[in-house]
Amino acid sequence: MPKEHQEGVVLGGPQISTSVTTTVINMPGEISSPDHVVWSLFNVLFMNFCCLGFIAYAYSVKSRDRKIVGDVTGAQAYASTAKCLNICARVFSLLGIIAIIITCAISQHSHRGY
Known part of the structure; x- marks a missing residue:
């Protein structure tokens, strides 16, 4: 046997079969409630009738806070x-x-003298 081939066999060493253990961790998915x-x-910003938009924003932020904490039921209720x-x-x-458009149209129509 040539010297190079003998070194390759020695360097390769014996093959050891090892068993691989895997661990699966099931993590809960994202809460999908908007x-x-x-x-x-x-x-x-645009349709804040009687501050309903601001109150809705407050509830939306509360819903997001509940979602971050992990309270799914509370998040869904606020949402x-x-x-x-x-x-x-x-x-x-x-x-x-x-109503404003109709009022303006009626007032324009009445000013024309019809």
């Missing part, structure tokens, strides 16, 4: 309240805008 913070912030307040703020603001 907290409606962006929607509430939009309502605060549900924020959603209802956001819907009310949006509807009342749109009704107010429509």
